[in-house]
Amino acid sequence: MKVRELAIAGGYEFTPDVFRDDRGAFVAHYTDTGFLDAVGYPMRLGQIHHSHSRRGAVRGVHYEDVPPGQAKVVSCAAGALLDVVVDLRVGSPTFGHWDSxxxxxxxxxxxxxxEGLGHGYVALQDDTVAAYVSSVEYDPAAEHEIHPLDPRLGLPWPTDMAYLLSERDRNAPTLTEARDAGRLPTYEACRALHRDRRPLVPTYRRDHGER
Structure with a gap:
């Protein structure tokens, strides 16, 4: 598995090995050992879910209260999507920056x-399926949003399509409005979540899984 740290601390791109044969392919998007090697602490499992989107659907930018926050591993099972990670942590050296x-x-x-990073994506094809592994269960009272078309962010949405936004995202505040209202997580609170955290699983390697 290849790992690339994003331009924002706390964000990573994982490119797993794909095992192909005449039947198709087998891939593990997440392994404990690969995650521990890259990030330094284990991923807690709170919820697994997926979304199904039409071309042009924009979901996000969403984030959660910290604590507890919600960390995510996101992959695409069908179609294609442009995934965006935004630094919403007040006090972070890269506050307001993004990577895709x-x-x-x-x-x-x-x-x-x-936890504390904002997440959003746009579906580039019809029938796009995004799969999520989240560290905690979804709590609607703890999740918030930033307007995905906020010009301050300047997110790299394609210009050759009409965007489909939920009412919630259409009415979301800008980054500046959310910051001035005190709604954003702080960099210190987010970093404190992982301070002195010790691995909870053995750091051995093994090749397993039914292919």
């Missing part, structure tokens, strides 16, 4: 983002 990764079932890349 193209996710699809051919490269099988996945994105990990720590």
């Amino acid at each position: 990764v193209l996710l699809d079932p051919h490269t099988c890349r996945a994105v990990y983002l720590e």
Whole structure:
């Protein structure tokens, strides 16, 4: 598995090995050992879910209260999507910056983002399926949003399509409005979540899984 740290601390791109044969392919988007080697602490499992989107659907930019926050591993099981990670942590050296990764079932890349980072994506094809592994269960009272078309962010959405936004995202505040209202997580609170955290699983390697 190849790992690339994003331009924002706490965000990573994972490119797993893909095992192909006449039947198709087998891929592991997440392994404990690969994650520990890259990030330095284990991923807690709170919820697994997926979304199904039409071309042009924009989901996000969403984030959660910290604590507890919600870390995510995101991959694309069908179609294609442009995934965006935004630094919403007040006090971070890269506050307001973003990085993006193209996710699809051919490269099988996945994105990990720590608690406190904002997440969004746009579906580039009809019938795009995004798969999520999240560290905690979804709590609607703890999740918030930043307007995905905020010019201050300047996110790299394609210009050759009409965007489909939920009412919630259409009415979301800008980054500046959310910061001035005191709604954003702080960099210190987010970093404190992982301070002195010790691995909870053995750091051995093994090749396993039914292919």
